[in-house]
Amino acid sequence: MKKIEAIIRIEKFEEVKDALNELGYPGMTKTPVEGHGKQKGLKQQFRGTTFVVEFPPKIKLEIVAADKNVDEIVDAIVTKARTGEVGDGKIFISPVESVIKVRTGEKGEEAL
Numbered sequence: 001m002k003k004i005e006a007i008i009r010i011e012k013f014e015e016v017k018d019a020l021n022e023l024g025y026p027g028m029t030k031t032p033v034e035g036h037g038k039q040k041g042l043k044q045q046f047r048g049t050t051f052v053v054e055f056p057p058k059i060k061l062e063i064v065a066a067d068k069n070v071d072e073i074v075d076a077i078v079t080k081a082r083t084g085e086v087g088d089g090k091i092f093i094s095p096v097e098s099v100i101k102v103r104t105g106e107k108g109e110e111a112l
Helices: 010-023 067-082
Strands: 002-008 031-032 042-046 051-054 057-066 089-096
Touching: 002 010, 002 067, 010 057, 010 067, 057 067, 067 089
Parallel strands: none
Antiparallel strands: 002 057, 002 089, 031 057, 042 051
16 A cells, blocks of 8 residues: 655645546545745735745645555646646655554555
8 A cells, every 4th residue: 555645736626636536536635734845935926016935835635545546546636736837746655554444443455
């Protein structure tokens, strides 16, 4: 199993969520986060004044999936979250040793 952590633009969340639901992966955790990569924030103008948003708001999605489903999930996220502009986000994939469903006690992929 793998844990997929995707940092995406807030305005792209609904498209990504809908794409994952269509593929049959409705289970995810959504967390509002703030941060920046190489772009070091965003320069914006408001009423003629330029200011820097050092840590632009983003959404972090966390999904745990079977190894065989990871590529399909990642492809859906990349396709729906991409704008082609700096700040589109990142996806991190890491191994998951075990999953246990609290309600039933199921373990492993059955718990997903």
